[in-house]
Amino acid sequence: MVFILNVIALYFAFTSKHVDGVYWGAVLPALYAIVVAPHALIGRTDIPQPRIAKLLAEKWDNADDLTAYIAKYWMALAYPTTSWKKQRNSVILYLTSFFLSIVYFTKEMFAAGIFMFVVGYVLYQMSLRVDRPRSVYTSPEFRDGSDNEFARKEWELAAMSIMAFADLYPDDRALSDSAKEISEDSDVKLLLAKYRREALGWAG
Incomplete structure (x- = not known):
């Protein structure tokens, strides 16, 4: 839907003779950056971090590391069925934003060009974070980590965070199924x- 709306907006932006038509393509990226992106970038949790740490400490030896990672990528972990869509949308829109920024600069519309560059940067950062744990877990480069020990460490954190997040919401079937799949x-x-203290509550 975002892709279609974006194409339509760009079409009218470049074909409309309306005095403000050139800005129509910027509306959707700007709204996405203002309304959706902050939830992915701020790292606000629905459960206080001390509470998360306490709950995870009962089951994980590395609860502090998991708590920090979960807090950073809360949105991605909390909405596993839609996070990949948000990542796709943010990629489409940050490319659109950078493109429009170039267009505006060539037209000497410098304020609009700077604004769209900032919007593009915000959406680019969102694309890196909004589905980060699962993107890292499914990445062969992160799993292998032969050239980068930090990549392997993040892969381990990503995998464990998906399972640990299911511990926070044991009644959520989607989270439990995802955790069970990864645990295999x-x-x-x-x-x-190495790190788990007790049996997996969602393994059955």
Whole structure:
């Protein structure tokens, strides 16, 4: 839907003879950056972080690390069925924003060009974070980590955070199913043996 609306807006922006028509393509990216992006970038949690740490400490030896990672990527973990869509939308819109920024600069509309560059940067940052844990977990480069030990460490945190998040909401079937699927990964089983204190409540 966002892609279609974006195409329509760009079409009218470049074909309309209305005095403000050139700005129509900027409306959707700007709204997305103002309304949606802050939820992904601020890292606001629905559960206070001390409470998260306390709950996870009962089941994980690395509860502090998991709490920090979960807080940073809360939106991605809380909405697993839609986070990939938000990532796709943010990519489409940040590319649109940078394109419009160039267009505005060539037309000597410098204020609009700077504004759209900022919008593009915000949406670019959103694209990196809004589905980060699952993107990292499914990435062979992060899993391998042969050239970057920090990549492997984040892969481990991403995998464990998806499971730990299910511990925070044990009655959420979608989160439990996702955690159960990841727990069957052979590499993840090694992490569970190292960091998990008790049996998986969602494994049954």
